Amino acid sequence: xxxxxxxxxxxxxxxxxxxxxxxxxxxxxxxxxxxxxxxxxxxxxxxxxxxxxxxxxxxxxxxxxxxxxxxxxxxxxxxxxxxxxxxxxxxxxxxxxxxxxxxxxxxxxxxxxxxxxxxxxxxxxxxxxxxxxxxxxxxxxxxxxxxxxxxxxxxxxxxxxxxxxxxxxxxxxxxxxxxxxxxxxxxxxxxxxxxxxxxxxxxxxxxxxxxxxxxxxxxxxxxxxxxxxxxxxxxxxxxxxxxxxxxxxxxxxxxxxxxxxxxxxxxxxxxxxxxxxxxxxxxxxxxxxxxxxxxxxxxxxxxxxxxxxxxxxxxxxxx
Numbered sequence: 244x245x246x247x248x249x250x251x252x253x254x255x256x257x258x259x260x261x262x263x264x265x266x267x268x269x270x271x272x273x274x275x276x277x278x279x280x281x282x283x284x285x286x287x288x289x290x291x292x293x294x295x296x297x298x299x300x301x302x303x304x305x306x307x308x309x310x311x312x313x314x315x316x317x318x319x320x321x322x323x324x325x326x327x328x329x330x331x332x333x334x335x336x337x338x339x340x341x342x343x344x345x346x347x348x349x350x351x352x353x354x355x356x357x358x359x360x361x362x363x364x365x366x367x368x369x370x371x372x373x374x375x376x377x378x379x380x381x382x383x384x385x386x387x388x389x390x391x392x393x394x395x396x397x398x399x400x401x402x403x404x405x406x407x408x409x410x411x412x413x414x415x416x417x418x419x420x421x422x423x424x425x426x427x428x429x430x431x432x433x434x435x436x437x438x439x440x441x442x443x444x445x446x447x448x449x450x451x452x453x454x455x456x457x458x459x460x461x462x463x464x465x466x467x468x469x470x471x472x473x474x475x476x477x478x479x480x481x482x483x484x485x486x487x488x489x490x491x492x493x494x495x496x497x498x499x500x501x502x503x504x505x506x507x508x509x510x511x512x513x514x515x516x517x518x519x520x521x522x523x524x525x526x527x528x529x530x531x532x533x534x535x536x537x538x539x540x541x542x543x544x545x546x547x548x549x550x551x552x553x554x555x556x557x558x559x560x561x562x
Contacts, residue, residue, distance in 0.1 A: 268549050272539075272556070275542055279522035279523060280561070280562070282520050285303075286299055286300050291331070292332070300340075301318045307521060308521035309526040313523075313529065316347065324336075341561045348526065348556060351534075354550070355550060360476070360481055361440075361443065363482075364472060364479040364482070365482040367451060368483070371453035371454070372453065373488040373491075374486055374515060375453060376450055381548040382512075382538070382548065384416050387418060394421065395450065396421050396431060396449040397410075397421065399452040403424070428468055429468045433475045436479065456501030485498065487513045490521060495524050499534055510536070512548070513538075516540060517540075517541045537551065
């Protein structure tokens with residue numbers, strides 16, 4: 244009943260999966276999920292497996308922000324397994340829950356690969372403070388390390404700090420940043436794509452200003468930016484991603500729904516899992532709005548943003 248090892252999907256020539264500290268990604272992921280795991284770990288120590296225990300487990304899942312639907316689904320699956328296999332050990336049920344969780348999260352695991360288009364344009368959106376600009380910087384590092392040339396488009400034209408932050412990431416990764424103070428964000432991204440085509444750049448990461456889904460005029464602006472990108476290059480944007488802050492819990496699910504309805508999302512990036520006990524929100528997203536989870540972040544390091552693997556995440560969460 245143990246969880247199978249996840250298949251490694253690094254591209255040929257990808258760098259070793261270790262940070263500057265020498266810790267593997269699996270170790271960093273487990274450490275990053277420690278706060279969420281603490282919500283669930285105590286429930287599996289000692290004691291009987293009975294109706295009261297299943298209620299405690301459901302409460303623990305809800306506290307970790309797995310959501311009512313996902314929590315009920317996981318508990319009912321586990322209850323049926325315990326009955327069917329006459330399981331009496333809580334430890335055995337931990338392994339079973341890891342399997343069920345991995346299966347629930349599997350629709351979110353869509354291995355990402357850059358398509359044939361050049362430049363390949365990824366439009367990045369999200370609410371204020373989700374970690375969008377930082378995530379773009381880390382993604383630039385990730386792609387650059389895989390022998391892909393990258394250009395950053397500073398589409399957040401009204402916040403000087405965002406442009407400065409993106410410029411710093413560009414310098415750190417040795418990639419070009421196209422920026423213009425106070426300009427129309429669509430025009431800046433349009434110019435960035437034209438520049439990328441002239442330079443034969445592989446990937447354009449287009450930043451956009453943070454906004455709340457309730458700010459309807461700003462959501463309309465995002466739709467306009469997407470249309471401008473399509474005019475700059477046929478078939479673009481090739482990806483539209485929203486960056487989520489794991490600390491927001493169930494609000495992250497509401498953001499996914501709103502941005503998906505407005506733009507037709509092709510991917511998510513979930514950040515700050517190391518700073519929250521609400522990492523169970525991934526289960527809620529998988530159950531209610533299974534937009535592919537492209538990358539997850541569990542730290543401040545430049546290499547602490549990596550592709551999402553369902554079995555790997557479930558094992559780290561319930562280890």
